[in-house]
Amino acid sequence: MNFKELGLRAEMAEMCRRIGFSEPTPIQKQAIPVILEGGDVIGTAETGTGKTGAFLLPIIQKVGENYRPGTTVLVLAPTRELALQIETECRKFSPKGITCTALIGGTGYGKQTQALKKGVNILIATPGRLIDFMEQGMVNLKGLTTLVLDEADRMLDMGFLPAIKRIVKACPEKRQTLFFSATLAGEIEYIAQQFVKDPTYVEVARRGTAAVTIEQKAYPVAHQFKVPLLLDLLSKEDFDRVLIFTRTKRGADRIAHILEKQEHNSNKIHGDRSQSQREAALASFKKGKTRVLVATDVAARGIDIDAVSHVINYDVPEAPEDYVHR
Numbered sequence: 001m002n003f004k005e006l007g008l009r010a011e012m013a014e015m016c017r018r019i020g021f022s023e024p025t026p027i028q029k030q031a032i033p034v035i036l037e038g039g040d041v042i043g044t045a046e047t048g049t050g051k052t053g054a055f056l057l058p059i060i061q062k063v064g065e066n067y068r069p070g071t072t073v074l075v076l077a078p079t080r081e082l083a084l085q086i087e088t089e090c091r092k093f094s095p096k097g098i099t100c101t102a103l104i105g106g107t108g109y110g111k112q113t114q115a116l117k118k119g120v121n122i123l124i125a126t127p128g129r130l131i132d133f134m135e136q137g138m139v140n141l142k143g144l145t146t147l148v149l150d151e152a153d154r155m156l157d158m159g160f161l162p163a164i165k166r167i168v169k170a171c172p173e174k175r176q177t178l179f180f181s182a183t184l185a186g187e188i189e190y191i192a193q194q195f196v197k198d199p200t201y202v203e204v205a206r207r208g209t210a211a212v213t214i215e216q217k218a219y220p221v222a223h224q225f226k227v228p229l230l231l232d233l234l235s236k237e238d239f240d241r242v243l244i245f246t247r248t249k250r251g252a253d254r255i256a257h258i259l260e261k262q263e264h265n266s267n268k269i270h271g272d273r274s275q276s277q278r279e280a281a282l283a284s285f286k287k288g289k290t291r292v293l294v295a296t297d298v299a300a301r302g303i304d305i306d307a308v309s310h311v312i313n314y315d316v317p318e319a320p321e322d323y324v325h326r
Contacts, residue, residue, distance in 0.1 A: 001023065001024060001029060002023060002024070003016045003017075003021070003023075003024055003028075003032075003057070006024060006028070006029065006032045006033055006036075007032065007033050007036045007058070008032065008036075008057060008058070008061060009061060011095070012057060012060070012061050012093075015093065015095075016057070019092060019093075021053065024050075025049050025050035025053075025054070026045070026049065026204045027043060027045040027049050027050055027051055027054045027202060027204045028050050028053055028054045028057070030043075030202040030204070031043050031054040031055065031058075031202045032054060032057060032058045034200045034202070035054075035055060035058035035059065035062075035176070035178065036058045036061070036062065038176055039176070039198075039199070039200050040176060040177045040178065040196040040197055040198065040199040040200070041055075041178045041179065041180075041199055041200050041201075041202055042152075042179045042184065042189070042192060042196065042199045042200075042201050042202070043055075043178070043179065043180045043181075043201075043202035043203070043204075044180075044181055044182065044183065044184050044202070044203045044204070045180075045182065045202075045203075045204035046182055046204070049204060051150070051180045051182075052085075052086055052089050052150070053089070053093075054180070054202075055075075055148050055150075055178050055180060056086070056089055056090055056093050057093060059073055059122070059146055059148070060090070060093050060094050060095075060098060060122070062145075062146070063098055063121055063122065064095060064097075064098060066145075067097070067098075067121075068143070069119055070119060070121075070140070070143045071119075071120055071121065071122075071123045071139070071140070071141065071143060071144065072121060072122075072143055072144060072145045072146065073121065073122040073123065073144070073145065073146045073147075073148070074123050074124075074125065074130075074141060074144055074146070074147050074148065074167075074171070075090075075122065075123070075124040075125070075148040075150060076125060076126070076127060076130070076147075076148065076149050076150065076155060076164070076167070077124065077125070077126060077150050077151065077155075078126070078150075078151050078154040078155050078160065079126065079151075080104040080105065080106055080126055080275060080278070081278065081279075081282060082150065082151065083102045083103075083104050083124050083125060083126050084102055084104065084279070086102070086124045086150065087100060087101065087102035087124050090122055090124065094122070098121050098122065099115075099118070099119065099120050099121050099122070100120065100121065100122035100123070100124060101115040101116075101120045101123065101124070102124045102125065103116075103123065103124070103125040103126070103129045103130055103133060103139075104125070104126050104129050104275070105126060105128050105129045105132075105275075106274065106275030106278070107275045107276075109132075112129075112133070113138065116133065116138050116139065117138075123139070127155075127160060127163035127164060127167060128163065130167060131163060131166065131167065134167075134170060141167070141170045141171045141172075142170075142172060143172075144171045144172055144175055145172075145175055145176060146175060146176045146177075146178070147168070147171055147175055147176070147177045147178070147195075148177075148178045148179075148180070149164070149177075149178070149179050149180070149192075150180050150181075151180070151181050151182075152179040152180060152181040152184065152188065152192060153181045153183050153184055153185060153188045154181075156188050156191045156192060161191065168195055177195055177196045177197070177199075179192050179195075179196065179199075226314065227255075227258060230244070230255070230312065230314060231258075231262060233310075233312065234259075234264060234292065238309065239309060239310050240291070240307075240309040240310075241285070241288060241291060241292075241307055241308050241309050241310075242291065242292045242293070242308070242309065242310045242311075242312060243285075243292075243293050243295060243305070243308050243310070243311045243312070244292060244293070244294045244295065244311075244312045244314050245295055245296070245297065245311070245312070245313050245314060245315065245317070246294065246295070246296060246314050246315050247296070247315035247317070247318070248296065248315075249270040249271060249272050249296055251296075251314070251315060252268050252269075252270045252294045252295060252296055253268065253270075255268075255294045255314060256268035256294045259292055259294070264291065264292050265289075265290055265291040265292065266290060266291065266292035266293065266294060267281040267284060267285065267290045267292075267293055267294070268281065268293070268294040268295065269281045269282060269293060269294075269295045269296075270295065270296040271296065281293065282305075285305065286305055286306070288307070297317070
């Protein structure tokens with residue numbers, strides 16, 4: 001099956017071919033036809049299986065077919081990094097005339113304000129910055145036709161829920177709503193049901209399972225021996241590009257400091273770093289200039305990083321779903 005057979009127009013299918021999408025992934029095969037028909041979707045699939053394309057490709061086609069000025073699509077993401085990644089993909093997929101921009105915290109308002117004044121068709125945002133612009137009267141969601149929550153389990157946990165409810169209340173009741181995530185626990189699914197109407201469930205892999213292509217190992221070790229074990233593992237030749245997860249920002253700083261003293265080519269990313277520092281650290285790691293990246297779960301949600309040889313959970317995550325995302 002190719003993209004045209006899923007219902008995408010010939011020019012969209014050709015664009016997919018040009019950017020290297022040889023054939024649809026399983027999540028795309030199931031989700032794209034439903035989205036094109038206007039149905040609500042709750043989709044779960046492993047990270048890295050094409051969820052972003054599964055909702056962006058049909059959405060962009062629908063925006064072009066029913067074009068009108070103003071914001072008609074809102075994509076909400078839990079982290080700045082994921083919002084920026086979605087924006088990059090949206091610009092790659094969108095033909096001339098369809099505009100998109102990301103509204104994220106940690107950066108100045110200037111460029112984002114200018115983009116909103118010019119008019120944005122597809123808005124990608126983190127909840128906090130979006131509400132800032134709503135309060136300033138800079139964002140109007142009354143013309144919205146499609147609402148997307150990416151990494152829906154994190155978006156709908158108790159920390160984000162009040163902001164999500166406020167944003168949804170500003171959206172038209174008659175709309176298409178799409179939820180995508182790698183995991184969707186029962187209580188989160190119950191909350192999601194409040195926002196969708198007769199959704200189609202698209203489930204590519206059994207919920208809460210890690211990708212089958214990943215080899216998993218556990219090292220039972222006393223706390224005082226964790227650092228020596230980590231350094232021993234990093235000394236091995238096949239540890240080419242390593243992502244290390246810690247539970248706290250302070251823990252990430254501590255490990256990064258130790259690695260720096262041991263002359264490992266490393267960097268760190270967490271919520272206390274400035275947005276420019278976070279972007280620079282992630283970009284350097286993606287390009288292979290940095291061998292080791294120490295991170296909190298800010299880097300565990302939907303971030304697409306190629307050629308990672310090893311992921312180390314220095315701290316065991318608090319929830320099984322967090323392990324799957326990592």
